Amino acid sequence: MSDSAATSDGLLFLTDEQLRKGIEAMFFAYRGFTADPDRILEGMDYGRAHHRAIHFIHRSPGTTVSNLLAILGVTKQSLNRVLRSLIEDGLVRSDKGREDARERHLFLTEKGLLLERELSDAQRARMRAAYRAAGPQAVQGFRQVLEAMMDPEMRRQYNRLKEGGT
Amino acid sequence: MSDSAATSDGLLFLTDEQLRKGIEAMFFAYRGFTADPDRILEGMDYGRAHHRAIHFIHRSPGTTVSNLLAILGVTKQSLNRVLRSLIEDGLVRSDKGREDARERHLFLTEKGLLLERELSDAQRARMRAAYRAAGPQAVQGFRQVLEAMMDPEMRRQYNRLKEGGT
DNA sequence: CTTGGAATGTCAACAAGGCTGACGTAAATT
């Protein structure tokens, strides 16, 4: 079971094989991670891109379009396609900014909140099950490795999202 | 720092907020995870789909197309498009099976091995850095949570890949 | 030996969701 050994200099001794297993774990786990929301969304007109927008709007109500662009790391054309459909369908509300009227502040509507609930219930259920199966120690490590794996810019975004979490 | 507390019944006390942070960690970390190979492949005619095929052929030399289909979870048409280009470009060799001549056994050529090296060097470098930053304890937990997050079928595939790893 | 089904390959058509480039408008800033 013990794969990675600490050496006397405090570093880790990591074989290619251990690293490859980590890489494959990411690959397979990410599939599970997205599976439930994907299932819920298929049939509705939406996909993963809509889910991501909904998630982060829920997370930071009133966020601006540019902020969302930075978090999602896509082009405005790409995001706009998604936002347009969500707004048309009444899941998202877009308010002109009062301080700066060029900005649009995004909120989930009642209807949007309902879908967000459904999606995140499914995703959190899986996350909760995984956490419980792995135990408290593991949860710590999981988050630490993931955070270390992010690009610095993404890590900043991650840590800015509601000072909850860690 | 301590987020998740063990309760007296041995379960974990997990708030929605903690679970959401985990979800977001997966999202941002996966971006980092794919960033380096993506960068290498852009400009070449290949993409993430080619990388995945190369990775798993390298991992299980001589694997069949059906086996690869099961691992990657895509349609044969989709995989075939990728394989065709890799074979045409001389990165992958496809040998008619000797036992069962309907099957094709897939191998990386010299050229294919070179690209695999380049891609996996980059990806392993990031993984190694993340592991080292997080420490040995964390690595254990990371793998445990990811494994628990997989769909059972994917977990089987994951554990079958060369009994290395854990 | 024939036949059914499995494994593979391929063609066509389509959709989601990325991308670039160009352009327009309103509002803030200088």
Next chain:
DNA sequence: AATTTACGTCAGCCTTGTTGACATTCCAAG
């Protein structure tokens, strides 16, 4: 007044996924 910022939108392209249909090859069962 001129420039820059924030946003929206049109048009077109690419990758990678999908379904459906069909051909080939070959193992295995009847």
